[in-house]
Amino acid sequence: MKKFLATYLPYYRDYSGKIAMAIVGMFLASAATAAIAYMVKPLMDRIFVEHDVQMLYILPAFIILAFVGKGLGTFMQSYALSFIGQDIIRKLRNRMLNHMMHLDMDFHFRFHSGELISRISNDILRVQNAISSDIAILLREFVTVVALLAVVIYQSPMLALYSLIIIPLAVYPVEVISRKIKKLSHQSQEQNSDLLSSLSEIFANYEMIKSYNAQEYELGTFKERNLRFFKTNIKTVKVQLMLVPILELVAAVAITAVIIIGGREVLIAKTLTTGEFFSFLTALSLLIDPLRRISTAYSHLQDAVAANERIEQVLHYKPMIVSGTKQLDHVDTIEFENVTLRYGDTVALENISLRAQKGEVIGLVGDSGGGKSSMVNLILRFYDPAEGVVKINDIDAREIDVKSLRDRIAIVTQRIYISNDTIAANIAYGVEPDEEKVIEALKKANLWDFVASLPEGIHTVLSEGGTNLSGGQRQRIAIARALYKNPDILILDEATSALDNKSEAAIIETIYALKKDLIVFMIAHRLTTIERADKILVFEHGHIVCQGSKETLSKECETFKKLYHIASDV
Numbered sequence: 001m002k003k004f005l006a007t008y009l010p011y012y013r014d015y016s017g018k019i020a021m022a023i024v025g026m027f028l029a030s031a032a033t034a035a036i037a038y039m040v041k042p043l044m045d046r047i048f049v050e051h052d053v054q055m056l057y058i059l060p061a062f063i064i065l066a067f068v069g070k071g072l073g074t075f076m077q078s079y080a081l082s083f084i085g086q087d088i089i090r091k092l093r094n095r096m097l098n099h100m101m102h103l104d105m106d107f108h109f110r111f112h113s114g115e116l117i118s119r120i121s122n123d124i125l126r127v128q129n130a131i132s133s134d135i136a137i138l139l140r141e142f143v144t145v146v147a148l149l150a151v152v153i154y155q156s157p158m159l160a161l162y163s164l165i166i167i168p169l170a171v172y173p174v175e176v177i178s179r180k181i182k183k184l185s186h187q188s189q190e191q192n193s194d195l196l197s198s199l200s201e202i203f204a205n206y207e208m209i210k211s212y213n214a215q216e217y218e219l220g221t222f223k224e225r226n227l228r229f230f231k232t233n234i235k236t237v238k239v240q241l242m243l244v245p246i247l248e249l250v251a252a253v254a255i256t257a258v259i260i261i262g263g264r265e266v267l268i269a270k271t272l273t274t275g276e277f278f279s280f281l282t283a284l285s286l287l288i289d290p291l292r293r294i295s296t297a298y299s300h301l302q303d304a305v306a307a308n309e310r311i312e313q314v315l316h317y318k319p320m321i322v323s324g325t326k327q328l329d330h331v332d333t334i335e336f337e338n339v340t341l342r343y344g345d346t347v348a349l350e351n352i353s354l355r356a357q358k359g360e361v362i363g364l365v366g367d368s369g370g371g372k373s374s375m376v377n378l379i380l381r382f383y384d385p386a387e388g389v390v391k392i393n394d395i396d397a398r399e400i401d402v403k404s405l406r407d408r409i410a411i412v413t414q415r416i417y418i419s420n421d422t423i424a425a426n427i428a429y430g431v432e433p434d435e436e437k438v439i440e441a442l443k444k445a446n447l448w449d450f451v452a453s454l455p456e457g458i459h460t461v462l463s464e465g466g467t468n469l470s471g472g473q474r475q476r477i478a479i480a481r482a483l484y485k486n487p488d489i490l491i492l493d494e495a496t497s498a499l500d501n502k503s504e505a506a507i508i509e510t511i512y513a514l515k516k517d518l519i520v521f522m523i524a525h526r527l528t529t530i531e532r533a534d535k536i537l538v539f540e541h542g543h544i545v546c547q548g549s550k551e552t553l554s555k556e557c558e559t560f561k562k563l564y565h566i567a568s569d570v
């Protein structure tokens, strides 16, 4: 709890005006509530005991005034605190996404997208409720309790002592229940993430689910997770609801004690007037509500504390890939010097060496899992080598500013991201589209004829994921996007696999026409895609087992020959 407050209270510093408004409101509401309790004394003593008729008309005016004050005060502080809470959450959401987007690829492999969505939406929402209402409730009700206690003690210190002695009785169950709620909240939040992960997987793979008639199977997993989530939530509700009756029971004991002891003081000892007694009793009854609200807010806060721990876990995740400071404005060479790459315990690449320079096309081939994509991961600095060094223009890549490095690289993979925006925006992705450049890129990617035939041309809006395009058209959009960027390093990872032979040949032709200004890395399974490459690297179990032109490899490299079923006598 302390950590939670330490995290969020500093945010409140930016809202001095709103805090002032909340404090004024809080005092107004609390004072008005205490005044209402206090007014019971003149009501009883002056009107009903002393028969003061004038008071009969004055007092109601004060009562109305007190309620106006209470209403106004409550509004002021609730509005001000909600504003602060919502605004802090808005900032936190931005901060969290910003943080997540700057974390390493490794982080994104570890966490499911559903898990991350859950943290940025549900967990933040739970914190929002806490900081926009629960903290406010705690503060406000605390002030109200203090004000009512003042009335209680003022009317009869002795009675107050008797009735308040009972309060510690309530503390123990509140503590036990709060701890239980926090544990359940953790569980519920994790189960909610599982649920969101299921959903994001289902919607991302809907085509496959349908074709495998796997709806029932997926639904079964979902139902199971959903039921587990429900059970945890209902258990939390049960535990939360237990708090109120326990507190009310303690209050009832306190009130009973007051009636007996106070009654004796009024009737027998006559040390208390009827008015003082009723004012005391009213203040004591009015205490129940704020105390109940405090305990409910406290239990909600436990939920928020659990959610905050999950948020903090993400925010404390530090990127391992730290940017260097040297700016890169062009790339002439890229060199791997005895590079080894590990993903945890998996050795993906071992002792790789290569020098490539502007104007070269490097083909990467080999069995699945051989390490081709891992090499690309190193070029993009998604990972750093465990041993050896990757150099760009003879500078260690770790010394180069990562953004300036990635600005010089364009990559096309089989996973193509197409957003629900115009073709032009999809091609220029991330920057304002220059129409002429967009058209030029589309021509190079062999897609211009198709786009030009559309009534709205490059302004045609694509659907999310490019579902209104064919697989080949999607790939060509991705290629056009890469060419639009005007990169120094172009990486094509199975980028033309969905194209027919003619379209592929046309694109390869374009790339060879542009190659004098580029270093091209081309991963392909089809031999025709990489046969013209200046150098072909043959990967096997994380090693480059042979390298050379197609002609050389066809003669000298057994792995290459096996890969493409080339007879040994070629």
Ligand SMILES: Nc1ncnc2c1ncn2[C@@H]1O[C@H](COP(=O)(O)OP(=O)(O)OP(=O)(O)O)[C@@H](O)[C@H]1O
Binding pocket: 109, 343, 344, 346, 347, 348, 366, 367, 368, 369, 370, 371, 372, 373, 374, 375, 539
């Ligand atoms: N993020 C990762 N975490 C852990 N292991 C990984 C990760 N990415 C790849 N690997 C492992 O590293 C090895 C090399 O994988 P890589 O993706 O580089 O192979 P590839 O040659 O590109 O394969 P493919 O042709 O199937 O795409 C494989 O054993 C793979 O299981």
